[in-house]
Amino acid sequence: MEFFEITCLVIIVTCILYIYHKRKSQRKISDFPSKYPADKIKNKEKNHYDVAICGAGPAGSTCAYYLAKLGWKCLLLEKKKFPRDKYCGDAVCKTAIEILIDMGIYDLLIRENKAHVADSGGLCSPGGLSYIGRSKEVIGEIPAAIACKRLHLDDAIAKAAKRIGADLQEEWAVNEAKFDNSAGLWTLYREGSTDTLKARVLVCADGSPSRLATQLGLISRPPDSTCSRAYVEGGTHKFKADGVVFYNKEMLPGYSALFRHPNDELNYCVYIIPGNPKVTPDDLKHWHDYLQTNDPNINRALGKEAKIERMNAASLRLGGENVSYGHHVLIVGDAAGMIDPLTGEGIHHAMEGGKIAALFLDEAIKQGNYDSDLMKIYHQQWMNKFGFDFKWSMIFCQMMYRFPILLDASAAALQRKGDKFLAKWADIMTGRVPKIYMLKPEFSLTIGYELIRLLIARYSASTKNQNKTQ
Numbered sequence: 001m002e003f004f005e006i007t008c009l010v011i012i013v014t015c016i017l018y019i020y021h022k023r024k025s026q027r028k029i030s031d032f033p034s035k036y037p038a039d040k041i042k043n044k045e046k047n048h049y050d051v052a053i054c055g056a057g058p059a060g061s062t063c064a065y066y067l068a069k070l071g072w073k074c075l076l077l078e079k080k081k082f083p084r085d086k087y088c089g090d091a092v093c094k095t096a097i098e099i100l101i102d103m104g105i106y107d108l109l110i111r112e113n114k115a116h117v118a119d120s121g122g123l124c125s126p127g128g129l130s131y132i133g134r135s136k137e138v139i140g141e142i143p144a145a146i147a148c149k150r151l152h153l154d155d156a157i158a159k160a161a162k163r164i165g166a167d168l169q170e171e172w173a174v175n176e177a178k179f180d181n182s183a184g185l186w187t188l189y190r191e192g193s194t195d196t197l198k199a200r201v202l203v204c205a206d207g208s209p210s211r212l213a214t215q216l217g218l219i220s221r222p223p224d225s226t227c228s229r230a231y232v233e234g235g236t237h238k239f240k241a242d243g244v245v246f247y248n249k250e251m252l253p254g255y256s257a258l259f260r261h262p263n264d265e266l267n268y269c270v271y272i273i274p275g276n277p278k279v280t281p282d283d284l285k286h287w288h289d290y291l292q293t294n295d296p297n298i299n300r301a302l303g304k305e306a307k308i309e310r311m312n313a314a315s316l317r318l319g320g321e322n323v324s325y326g327h328h329v330l331i332v333g334d335a336a337g338m339i340d341p342l343t344g345e346g347i348h349h350a351m352e353g354g355k356i357a358a359l360f361l362d363e364a365i366k367q368g369n370y371d372s373d374l375m376k377i378y379h380q381q382w383m384n385k386f387g388f389d390f391k392w393s394m395i396f397c398q399m400m401y402r403f404p405i406l407l408d409a410s411a412a413a414l415q416r417k418g419d420k421f422l423a424k425w426a427d428i429m430t431g432r433v434p435k436i437y438m439l440k441p442e443f444s445l446t447i448g449y450e451l452i453r454l455l456i457a458r459y460s461a462s463t464k465n466q467n468k469t470q
């Protein structure tokens with residue numbers, strides 16, 4: 001009897017703690033007390049910034065753009081001088097394009113021939129099945145993707161943030177940030193100088209190494225992986241489509257891709273995605289070179305005369321960090337691991353994350369509270385929007401690695417169903433709809449049907465071979 005009573009008591013206490021925790025984690029911004037009521041007065045003459053952002057990549061500049069648009073005094077610090085390069089595949093997908101349109105810079109990038117609208121694209125499966133479709137007619141006005149060099153893209157977003165009122169300071173590398181609890185302010189220290197600046201809230205948007213957030217003790221692990229980039233000179237290759245993803249069986253779930261830029265230039269990238277014990281980030285150079293000559297599809301697409309620049313590479317922080325907030329501080333973009341582990345792509349999530357952070361901070365500043373528990377709401381917002389989907393991506397990566405035939409079946413399904421199916425496939429791969437949509441009958445039955453056909457075909461081919469050799 002005593003045992004029964006103790007068990008009941010433990011269950012009841014656990015339930016109460018669970019409900020308390022749930023309620024606490026579902027608190028709204030307005031539930032928190034106002035600690036800095038004067039903050040809500042929008043005044044550019046304040047002697048500190050409302051928000052200081054470290055890093056003017058797509059995440060930081062988008063965050064700065066929307067904060068400045070909402071009238072807050074916002075500082076955007078960038079260690080390099082624009083225009084500056086960033087190693088990337090340069091594929092910018094629809095979610096990011098929508099934000100570029102909202103900022104009024106999309107048309108300019110196209111008009112100035114700094115971006116190429118992707119129309120024809122698709123994939124080559126590990127078993128050699130391919131589908132290259134067209135998207136313009138299926139998708140409508142806003143394209144599925146564009147290719148835009150980061151030299152142009154990041155410059156355009158940062159300058160848009162500046163035009164709308166953010167204080168962009170280039171060649172201002174943040175060396176350190178210290179928080180003064182009594183004043184409720186951050187002091188930012190410039191590398192190699194005695195310059196300092198003050199702000200109420202700090203946003204770490206310094207890319208996948210996440211140096212500042214690591215220094216502050218918010219991030220504790222290094223980036224997961226790495227990716228290569230090499231530009232291919234226009235007129236020297238044989239590639240005719242706008243964007244193709246090549247899956248090679250030996251390096252799954254990683255892949256390589258070719259994206260077309262204006263003037264027939266190409267971007268050749270190899271993404272190492274964790275999950276295959278035989279392929280590590282240290283092997284990137286090997287795979288980058290190996291696929292060019294040994295993958296028949298890439299080899300054919302590049303041709304014998306292709307002039308390819310030497311390989312460049314940068315790190316990837318995949319799948320979302322468990323914590324992207326702290327007392328008076330948020331982390332956005334690659335610094336918070338906002339890269340989809342299925343694709344290694346993150347420009348659209350960096351921009352979406354930057355916008356979510358700005359809209360969240362608008363509410364927090366009006367409330368005058370930046371406690372860690374309140375900042376956690378931002379983390380929940382981006383996790384709900386796209387972060388939880390990364391968990392499905394990781395499962396799909398494992399499935400691709402263990403059963404490459406699933407990609408062959410998907411390519412066969414694309415061949416049979418055509419461009420509408422390709423558009424829906426692209427929506428899933430770029431996170432516009434949740435990955436779990438793959439389990440909808442429309443996908444699972446179609447791919448399942450092709451899977452059975454492939455299995456039967458391969459079985460009968462292998463029995464024929466066996467009979468021949470006997």
Ligand SMILES: Cc1cc2nc3c(=O)[nH]c(=O)nc-3n(C[C@H](O)[C@H](O)[C@H](O)COP(=O)(O)OP(=O)(O)OC[C@H]3O[C@@H](n4cnc5c(N)ncnc54)[C@H](O)[C@@H]3O)c2cc1C
Binds near residue numbers: 093174175205227
């Ligand atoms: C080779 C490669 C290919 C990729 N291909 C694609 C692709 O095709 N499509 C896609 O969507 N994604 C791709 N990605 C991912 C994409 O590059 C990132 O998701 C995106 O750049 C994230 O933007 P961000 O603003 O978070 O970080 P970043 O773009 O890294 O920007 C961080 C900024 O912070 C600045 N900074 C850093 N430290 C400091 C400091 N101390 N003080 C001041 N400034 C600082 C940096 O100079 C930089 O400007 C690729 C990544 C790699 C490595």
